[in-house]
Structure formats: C-alpha cells, structure tokens
Amino acid sequence: MGYGRAGGRFSGLPAVAGMVLLAAMPARAQTVSVYTWMNYAGDWAWNTTSIDWAGGSGAWTNDTAQSQAVFNTAGTSSFTVSPGIQANAITLSAGASGYTFNGGDITLGSGGITANETATFATHRASCLPVNQPRG
Numbered sequence: 001m002g003y004g005r006a007g008g009r010f011s012g013l014p015a016v017a018g019m020v021l022l023a024a025m026p027a028r029a030q031t032v033s034v035y036t037w038m039n040y041a042g043d044w045a046w047n048t049t050s051i052d053w054a055g056g057s058g059a060w061t062n063d064t065a066q067s068q069a070v071f072n073t074a075g076t077s078s079f080t081v082s083p084g085i086q087a088n089a090i091t092l093s094a095g096a097s098g099y100t101f102n103g104g105d106i107t108l109g110s111g112g113i114t115a116n117e118t119a120t121f122a123t124h125r126a127s128c129l130p131v132n133q134p135r136g
Contacts, residue, residue, distance in 0.1 A: 033067050034068045035056055035070065036070045036072060037052065037073075038054050039052050044078060044080060045079075046082060048060050068089045068091065071091065075097070075098040075099035075119075076099075080103045082103065082104045084107075086106075086109075089110075089111025090106075090114070097117040106123050
C-alpha cells in the first residue's frame with residue numbers, strides 16, 4: 001500500500017486524515033432570536049405584523065426552534081394572541097405580572113414556558129410542554 005497518487009487521486013493516509021478532520025469539526029449552533037415584548041404598536045396583540053418587539057425586525061417571527069418571547073414588565077388584562085403563533089420559549093420575568101393571553105393557539109418548541117410571575121393562558125392549545133417555575 002502506498003500513500004502517494006494512484007490513478008490521479010490521492011489515496012491512503014492523507015484521505016483518512018481529511019475525513020477524521022471533518023468528523024471532528026463541531027456542529028454549528030443554532031442562533032436564538034430573543035424578542036422582548038414592548039407593545040410599541042399599542043395594540044396589545046401578539047401577531048406577525050405589528051412592530052411590538054425589541055429584537056429581530058420588531059415584528060414577531062414564528063419559529064419553534066429559535067424564537068423566544070420575553071415579557072419583562074407588567075401587562076394588561078386583555079392581550080390577544082393571533083392564530084398560529086409559534087415560539088421556542090416564553091419567559092415571564094420577575095415583575096411581568098398581569099398577563100392574560102387570549103385568542104389563538106401558541107405552538108411551543110423545546111424551551112417551554114418559564115414563569116417567574118403568574119399569567120393566564122386562555123388560548124387554544126396547539127402544543128403543550130411543562131412549565132418551568134424557578135424556585136426562590
């Protein structure tokens with residue numbers, strides 16, 4: 001067995017070393033898009049058209065693998081969710097009390113819901129994962 005050129009192709013050790021190098025490369029991590037609720041449009045509506053979020057383009061982007069919704073401040077008693085909303089995770093930060101999510105369905109990815117405050121979800125359940133409640 002030689003380690004040189006054979007029939008116009010490299011063979012042997014250099015080819016094996018190249019395959020090992022490719023196999024050892026880390027997988028590319030997914031980019032997480034964090035959207036923080038600001039209600040810029042003043043409509044109290046979670047949809048994909050209103051510019052209500054800090055992060056991304058300002059409008060919500062449906063994505064169960066990467067989009068994370070964060071609510072940092074106190075909410076209102078009436079919050080409308082449009083049908084078909086998708087998110088990887090929802091976080092209700094400490095101080096983000098008073099939210100009631102009404103209306104359409106929310107499909108959640110593996111991030112689930114982290115609730116540091118009490119909220120009501122009166123939406124249609126398209127997907128349900130455990131709620132993470134920090135212990136303090």
